Amino acid sequence: MSLADRHIPDRLTGRGAQLLRSWETLLLLVAVGIFVLNSFASPYFLNAWNLSDATFNFTEKAMIAFAMALLIISGEIDLSVASIIALASTAMGLAMQWGAGTSELVLIGLLVGLLCGAFNAVFVTVLGLPSIVVTIGTMSLFRGISYIILGDGAFRGYPPSFAYFGQGYVFWVISFELVLFALLALLYGVVLHKTNFGRAIFAIGNNPTAAMFSGIRVQRIKFILFLLTGLMSGVAAVCLTSRLGSTRPSIATGMELEVVTMVVLGGVNILGGSGSIPGVVIAACVMGLVTFGLGLLNVPGIVMSIFIGLLLIGVIALPRLWRLWSQRRKT
């Protein structure tokens, strides 16, 4: 038998064709559809300032969702992110009362996020506990500390310059948060799809044992991902606290589920191993547009939460239907 006379091509289908059939393309069509529906449903929709306001519905959640996407692709999850926001915001409130300035406040917010992430990481990667259990625990723990410190009170009176992160505009209707969102999307997209680190995340999510046998430092990478998720929760805490101008212990309650919904809607496999940042970006826009559209139509908050619930279930079912359909086309 003559070896090496059999040429194996790099790819069978071109990248363009792959892109056209991808989940992201379908999601983009959904986003466009919702945009068009909204613009017919309400005359106030197609207004630059209204649309700009709408972006606040997703920017903070999306910042966490980027890091969460990496974590879920690696086969782990962090349900404590909303509680990290509460704790980080509370810490900033305390620091403000002791006279901290804007830059110290930001630093403290990020640091608390990082520490909370490290706390989760130690339990999961050093002690080998399942992340879903650990972070359900820390979800109660972190917010519990906020409640002990604040009771039913609130911190108010952040310095005026601190308001920029949640209320400032970089240019015309382009808010600081929107710019940060775009930069982070780019950063996470490059890290996940263009670096060795990102490739390792996919390998770990698909088969952690084989990844370890291939020389990937599995626990170290997971540790870093928990740190990143904590840090991004800290970033979101700075933005949200700045936007609201106050801290209550109930801040960002339930946000972890919206973040997970966003990640899963973006096509990330909840069991790990696959997903993309462009998908999460589009999913963030879809969720933002839906919430904003329903808000313009004066749909009450309760109905909105029903809608988010349906969206989550629909999203988990859709990829499976999509796969069935594309398999049937192939065979």
Added chain:
Amino acid sequence: MSRAAVVSLDGITKTFPGVRALSDVTLNLYPGEVTALVGENGAGKSTTVKVLTGIYKPDAGVIRVGGKVTRFATAHDATRAGITAIHQETVLFDELSVAENIFLGHAPLTSWGLIDRAETHRRASELLAEIGAQIDPSTRLRDLGIASKHLVAIARALSIDARVVIMDEPTAALSQKEIRELFALIEQLKAQGKAILFISHKFDEIFHIADNYTAFRDGELVGEGRISEVTEAELVQLMVGRAVDQIYPKRDPHPMEDVLEVAGYAHPTEFADIGFKLRKGEILGFYGLVGAGRSEFMQSLFGITRPSHGTTRINGAEKSIRSPADAIANGIVYVPEDRGKQGAIIGLPIFQNVTLPSLGNTSRNGFLRMTKEFELAREYTQRLDLRAASLDQEVGNLSGGNQQKVVIAKWLSTRPQVIILDEPTKGIDIGSKAAVHEFMSELAAQGLSIIMVSSEIPEIIGMSDRVIVMREGRIVAELSGDDLSPEELVRHASGIVETAA
């Protein structure tokens, strides 16, 4: 032949993205006869089993049951038609009892419609007695050995009154004695008029037990007939489409400098006092019985488990290897025995599997370079004659033998100094086996040092320059030249050195 087939496949074709797994194949199974299905890895044997058991739906062709054209919409339809399969890894439930496993899904019910435990237990005992298995039906399955699990699977097959029993590599994990018992059982099933499809790579077994043979190559039928009318050599020729010399490649080892020196390796429970030297371009065999601690030691050398003592010197310099990443950086790689769990990442494309441990070389400053990755993957997969539609195909879509080639390509592409192969040819067909041996000697000739863990005596004698024999976690002998005989190996491995000497 005027015999009527119980089940027959006629003109079955099945394609997967980019690969034609089966093309217009025919297979007939007759009552009271054993049909051996032979073919190399990737010839379409597993796909055929999946078509027969209703897991895959064929693209073209018909399945006939008792002469009638039948369609299996689900695996349940196939079971109802009386077709049952005993797989390589038995699909049973570890946490359930033997009786529950046998009657899962069709347990006898009480008049209240609940499972009748007493009746389940009684009928399970009957079935087990019928096949001569001394197993208590209330035992939990996970407490049984692999041979007993096979017996449970057979009892389950009998409990659904199967007409066709498919055995996919049933002897892979059995001892000689257990294999004889299995054969007695197959004779019994034949006497009951059941049709048996027997898939095995072992020719002695096929000629011992089968009545008919059907040979596949590259998804096509290449021959069928009575086993009594064919010779072993003819069957091999059919399978591989070429003559395979079973002789191991001749090599001419030159004594060269030491590459690896291991001293005093010890582990609290698995092994103790392991030390040896490995020369450049040498193939060093590790022989021993199952449980002798060979794999455990190799994994420790590769940095997966931490030894309690031990030093490793590479090219004379002492190195501390605390993780697989350290081992790879120092030019030591390990191809694990369990390729499914530890080797291939089936959800990722071929090229990403190959480059995973070499990303440091294909990337620049931590950023991926796809062109480099495709180059590297192509170089090594083509040297191993990989059969794939494209390099971005998922490894999960490849046959078992081709998945192994991807795993070996992955390790070779790191350009190691020492490669540890743990049972490199276990469960692969003759053609691939010869290719692996050929490739091993080629690598050794190029100066790669190879450690080969194998339990197969002809392989270890045929391939190794020296053989280290391990027993109960310790090195008990080092054999080479004329001392390297099957008798010596077995004596040392089983610990009867003094008495027999």
